[in-house]
Amino acid sequence: MSTRIPFLKGHGTENDFVIVPDPENAVDLPPAAVAALCDRRAGIGGDGLLHVVRSAAHPEAKGMAAEAEWFMDYRNGDGSIAEMCGNGVRVFARYLQRAGHVSEGDLAVATRGGVKTVRIAKDGDVTVGMGKAVLPEGDVTVSVGERSWPARNVNMGNPHAVAFVDDLSHAGDLLSPPPFSPASAYPDGVNVEFVVDRGPGHVALRVHERGAGETRSCGTGACAVAVATARRDGADPTATGTPATYTVDVPGGTLVITERPDGEIEMTGPAVIVAEGEIDADWLDTATRA
Numbered sequence: 165m166s167t168r169i170p171f172l173k174g175h176g177t178e179n180d181f182v183i184v185p186d187p188e189n190a191v192d193l194p195p196a197a198v199a200a201l202c203d204r205r206a207g208i209g210g211d212g213l214l215h216v217v218r219s220a221a222h223p224e225a226k227g228m229a230a231e232a233e234w235f236m237d238y239r240n241g242d243g244s245i246a247e248m249c250g251n252g253v254r255v256f257a258r259y260l261q262r263a264g265h266v267s268e269g270d271l272a273v274a275t276r277g278g279v280k281t282v283r284i285a286k287d288g289d290v291t292v293g294m295g296k297a298v299l300p301e302g303d304v305t306v307s308v309g310e311r312s313w314p315a316r317n318v319n320m321g322n323p324h325a326v327a328f329v330d331d332l333s334h335a336g337d338l339l340s341p342p343p344f345s346p347a348s349a350y351p352d353g354v355n356v357e358f359v360v361d362r363g364p365g366h367v368a369l370r371v372h373e374r375g376a377g378e379t380r381s382c383g384t385g386a387c388a389v390a391v392a393t394a395r396r397d398g399a400d401p402t403a404t405g406t407p408a409t410y411t412v413d414v415p416g417g418t419l420v421i422t423e424r425p426d427g428e429i430e431m432t433g434p435a436v437i438v439a440e441g442e443i444d445a446d447w448l449d450t451a452t453r454a
């Protein structure tokens with residue numbers, strides 16, 4: 165009988181992930197294997213994959229092992245690697261709680277974007293300390309069809325271009341990455357968010373994610389949108405000394421983002437484990453070589 169590899173399926177505001185628990189980093193997951201697992205027809209299906217590894221067992225996380233026992237080895241659904249995934253960290257924490265590795269309360273998670281603090285609340289929501297945004301200088305333009313918009317360049321460990329639009333339908337079908345200029349702005353690609361206002365401290369977005377396409381939610385994207393909106397509204401907490409909180413409606417639900425005067429950003433939202441099962445290792449080997 166073929167070797168079986170355990171997996172779970174989970175989501176945060178319908179940004180969904182294949183979760184592969186692998187404490188000793190023994191499962192080989194090259195990009196083709198990740199893409200096969202995330203394939204929504206021939207595989208399990210997911211916007212991305214959360215490889216759950218002890219930090220001490222992964223060369224990219226060894227240096228964080230003293231601070232965070234677990235490393236979120238995040239991969240996009242196309243197999244590419246991204247520095248950070250905000251919805252993913254919440255689902256990762258929910259898995260650790262379900263597996264009995266952590267209980268309610270605070271924990272630290274190692275990521276390629278550094279160690280993130282996570283708080284699992286009794287009411288089920290999960291809050292992540294997302295760190296500080298970096299806002300590189302330089303004008304960026306995003307286009308869809310005949311329309312173009314100036315976009316705010318925000319880095320949350322991963323790159324984002326935030327465009328404020330009159331109607332979310334103006335983002336079009338988002339079946340391909342929206343063109344941006346200058347091309348040099350994002351040499352490794354970018355996540356593009358389109359934003360409309362819903363009221364004071366309340367916005368809604370659609371997103372085309374690098375390495376995944378249009379998703380129902382993007383945690384780092386919601387943070388980038390909150391940061392860009394605060395600057396647009398003259399409510400930059402690092403200038404006003406007053407925290408700025410935005411409710412961000414995403415197609416898959418709602419996230420609440422607070423940026424503090426010191427620039428630290430917290431994101432709160434749900435995290436759900438949907439199912440668990442086993443991957444057939446022979447299938448994965450064949451799919452990886454296809």
Ligand SMILES: N[C@H](CCC[C@H](N)C(=O)O)C(=O)O
Nearest residue numbers: 246249250251322374383384
């Ligand atoms: N596609 C993103 C990574 C996942 C981000 C998103 N799923 C989130 O919740 O932050 C990138 O390549 O930077």
